[in-house]
Amino acid sequence: MVKAQQWLDEMFPSLASKEKVKRLCIRLNEGTDKIEQTNYEFFNTKLEGELDLNEFKHLEDLAIWGNGIGTLHPITDLKINLCSKLKKLHIDCTNVSELNLRSNQETTSLTIDGCVNLLKIEGLEVLLNLQNLKLWNKNSRLEIPFGKDNWKQGLQELNRKKIHSIEEKVNKNEQILKELANMVLPNIAFDLGKLKQEIARLKLNELSPQARKKQSELEQQINDAKNKIESIPNTIIDLLLDTQKQIIGENNKNDSLVQAQLTGQLKAYQSILEKNLSKQELQALLDKKAELTQLKEQIDKLQTEIQQNE
Structure with missing residues (x-):
């Protein structure tokens, strides 16, 4: 087992080597590594601690696999908040406790399976492009802003409330501006x-x-x-x-x-x-x-x- 960041820097030593990666898959189980241009799939790779992928600016597809809930991948913290092009994220049997997806608004597919210690996913409500969501239904401790079974309706309702809140603020600010205009420019129509x-x-x-x-x-x-x-x-x-x-x-x-x-x-x-x-x-x-x-x-x-x- 090796520190996640140490391994990452050894495999991708330069910024240029990180920025060319579009697909990255890290698996715990046995297999043969596959590297094809911008696609990287690593087998028999056991990483621990924090995995910071924020320099992988062009990453579109990320998958991390453990080997069943009895053998979780020891990665405890995943940083992808600067991976703005990420579209597909698959986390399987990994020891993360929190995920922050607030900056990953291009994500269309999210799969979380067998992550028994995952307690919170931040930013689900802002993933407006999400088309596919699969969350492990055996983790009752996981906090999400809507139901797992009717997530599309839940996401739409959250967005509707957000739009309504913004409209209310706009109307309130417009009224304040009109009052201010009346103080500064009395008897003149609001401009x-x-x-x-x-x-x-x-x-x-x-x-x-x-x-x-x-x-x-x-x-x-x-x-x-x-x-x-x-x-x-x-x-x-x-x-x-x-x-x-x-x-x-x-x-x-x-x-x-x-x-x-x-x-x-x-x-x-x-x-x-x-x-x-x-x-x-x-x-x-x-x-x-x-x-x-x-x-x-x-x-x-x-x-x-x-x-x-x-």
Whole structure:
């Protein structure tokens, strides 16, 4: 017997080898392994503990077999929440106690047989594409949100209730919006676009004076800092603050390479300026620049929203 994750990493050592798998079958009983392109079937494989298949992004068909209820497969935890393409799942005589299928909404076939210790299956109610469901009827402890025999009706009823609940929330939110619109734009027929525009305008009126104040404070801090610099060009401070602006800016937030380059530049400028300015003074400058940059981004978004709803 081997740890499930250790075995998995030995059989599929790279991410690419995991991502090409579409069908995976792990059996406890004797037999000859079968490997054909994207299909893998392993026999005489006894795994224990957690089996994490979340890197198998293209997995469509998964089966785990024990050897009767007297010889359960010792896998105790199965992680498949990132296997969004999984369509067929068959778990037979395996020692899992819980299954979470909330993210496996493409599943069309689910078979659970002989899992004597399985107590809970989460997410059955969201499997809208489910066409075939077989649950072992001898496990009276298993909790599911509907009856095993009339599961299609149960699933439809759960979805009907969910839709009804969503409709109620939509109606309630619409009423709240109408009341809010009447407060902001009295005597004007409800118009969501106009409401968003007016709220954005009110917020803009609040933030604009703040931005002007912070701009003035930053300019004063910059002048004070430049007056303390002797042998270093004043432009180093401008470069420092411009780099800080780029680091915070929306365009570069998701680019780790650019972020690393900009951070390196920032540290280099700080190192030069520390000959005449304290770390506290430099940090105060950077903090004020960050506050102003974020405030201006908010203002830009509000102005765009106002223009879009005109």
